[in-house]
Amino acid sequence: SATNGLQHTQSKRILVLGGDGFCGWPTTLYLSELGHDVVVVDNLSRRKIDLELECDSLTPIQSISQRLSAWRSVSSRHVRFVYLDVAREYDRLLELLVREKPDAIVHFAEQRAAPYSMKASRQKRYTVDNNVSGTHNLLAAIVESGLDVHVVHLGTMGVYGYGTSGGEIPEGYINVVLPGGRESRILHPSYPGSVYHATKCLDQILFQFYQKNDSLRITDLHQGIVWGTNTTQTRKDERLINRFDYDSDYGTVLNRFLMQAALGVPLTVYGTGGQTRAFIHIQDTARCISLAIANPPEPGAQVEIFNQVAETHRVRDLAKLISDKTGCEVKNISNPRNESAENELDVANRKFRSLGLEPTTLEMGLLDEVVSIADKYKHRCDKSKILPNSFWNKNRRRECEQFG
Ligand code: NAD
Ligand code: USQ
Secondary structure, eight states, rough: OOOTTTHHHHHHHEEEEEEEEEEHHHHHHHHHHTEEEEEEEEHHHHHHHHHEEEEEEEEOOOOHHHHHHHHHHOOOOOOOOEEOOOOTTTHHHHHHHHHOSSEEEEEESSSOOOOHSSSSSHHHHHHHHHHHHHHOOOOOOHHHTTOOOOOEEEEEEGGGGGSOOOOBSSSSSEEETTTTTTTEEEEEOOOOOOOHHHHHHOOOOOOHHHHHOOOOEEEEEEEEEEEOOOOOOGGGGGOOOOOOOSSSOOOEEEEEEHHHHTTTTTTTEEESBOOEEEEEEEHHHHHHHHHHHHOOOOOOOOOEEEEEEEEEHHHHHHHHHHHHHHHOOOEEOOSSSSSSSSSOOOBHHHHHHTTOOOOOOOTTTHHHHHHHHHHHGGGGGGGSSOOOOOOHHHHHHHHHHHHH
8 A cells, every 4th residue: 555664654744856767757656645735846857868768668758747747636635846966066956955945855856867978978977977066066055054954865776896795785985994994884895886886885984974064864775676667656547657767878677678568578587697686676765765754863973874775686586587488588788788697686674674664576566467467568669679789898889789
């Protein structure tokens, strides 16, 4: 139900930065349905990148004003929209904070595709400028406003790196003995695998500093790969439909495989498919964020870090699961990325479980729903956007061009 794990929530004023995006839109609706007063803040840059890449969401997403008026007609709830660039319009951001006096700010407003961030220098620089400035502007504006706001940031499992750590990945921190014998609790070492993932590591350091210096209250959610498209709220009206990225830059692996199966084209497994990753369903993204909002860190407490993941899977096992289900072919292609070919992954997610989250897993029928959405809209797919066209370095590009 919409209130899964949320018995004690009181209504709050919430800004959702990046609330027009894939995770932000369903989260906005979920928070609004729970009775919070929500304002979406977005510069629509994701829609502009669609134009740049000459690609579109597989699902026919509506403009932000159509989305909000549709939500008003189905729910009688009013969500406002502010068109604002968090990374470039500091003064307007500060004014917005002072005017709205939010209790919580959910921060999704970053360039989030690893392949896009590796395309060329322009996209590398844009990703760093946009993500790091956006996060820093938000923190500086909160300090300047003098408000006590809880920041809930969407980070990534990718900050921990893949293939470098043995054993269970803890939730953010590790206890170490420093040279000289001093004991310390420090952030888990960062091992980013792309320029995008590196910006999330830089965000972590900014959070640590602003917590220490200004006692800001911050929760950083290290989220795994999100799959699925619709939620209980976006299903209420066709005009509320969520984004579905399938192209090689923005489409994430499980949704891409499900869409490829619906189209009847071979599943694009990069390399051996031995990469193990963490996954979470889009409905649980929204649930986790509302749980985080309901459980802010105490003033003065260390940055709260949750691993926002439901389960882990190996890429080739996902391909086999979908191939067994649908009969589609699996194709191993050269890996455009520079990443470990094989890795194990064991992730702690006890904090969200202790707050009552019962995560959705792959077995629970939602795979069929994604395939049927992909099937319904497959006429909108541009097949030329499926194969990789961003490469981590010159060698990867050469291998992909030579061997396919
Ligand atoms: P998305 O690109 O669909 O949404 C991001 C939104 O932020 C877009 O609407 C975009 O227009 C907006 N935005 C970007 N820069 C902005 C700026 N400077 N000012 C105002 N608005 C800006 O991405 P998503 O999939 O919804 O991801 C949201 C967040 O969750 C990201 O920070 C991402 O790193 C994190 N995350 C996503 C996934 C996933 O699988 N999708 C997994 C883990 C973490
Ligand atoms: N992969 C394939 N075939 C494909 C697409 C991807 O084999 O067609 C492989 C990739 O090589 C990679 C894995 O699948 O090993 C995951 O790739 P992805 O594109 O699904 O996910 P990733 O690039 O890691 O990024 C996504 C989101 C990002 C978020 C991250 C969470 O785009 O915003 O931070 O998932 S995590 O991976 O846990 O760091």
